[in-house]
């Protein structure tokens with residue numbers, strides 16, 4: 658099966674447990690497993706009615722109770738909450754409300770830039786300016802961030818920058834674009850920057866994989 662959280666192919670090893678019997682003799686059981694890749698749990702529920710003859714009839718076929726839906730845009734397992742949670746929510750709500758999706762994503766963008774890029778500015782517009790000015794971002798991500806402001810028409814809708822979680826009208830493609838840019842930022846901050854690197858002049862100590870974590874050879 659594929660983990661509904663991270664989309665990694667995993668061996669389905671389910672643990673089963675009895676929950677309760679309802680007054681109408683419906684027995685509810687749960688099955689769960691923990692993904693070895695991302696560590697998140699998936700829970701299934703099933704309802705079975707027990708007849709007087711001791712025959713079992715499945716009245717509610719097994720369904721996935723948690724997560725409530727398969728991740729629509731799976732992220733690498735390195736991306737932690739709350740960034741992943743907000744991203745999943747923004748992706749899930751996109752077809753129903755691009756406004757709500759874009760608001761969640763703007764707030765998420767602001768959080769990533771504050772926590773990972775260590776920007777000091779308060780408004781999202783200025784945070785983007787600040788992080789791009791450091792020159793530490795790959796140029797394609799810098800361009801994508803500029804486009805967040807342009808596609809969202811921040812100049813005409815200042816509230817998108819000042820109160821990022823505000824539910825306001827969105828431009829065509831804005832909500833989708835915000836998700837795309839978040840994916841790029843997550844890749845950069847949570848995946849690429851965690852690749853073990855050999856520090857200059859320290860290649861002997863960092864050369865052995867088993868020693869890397871102890872030797873402090875990770876960037877983060």
Ligand SMILES: [Zn+2]
Nearest residue numbers: 660663692695
């Ligand atoms: Zn997983």
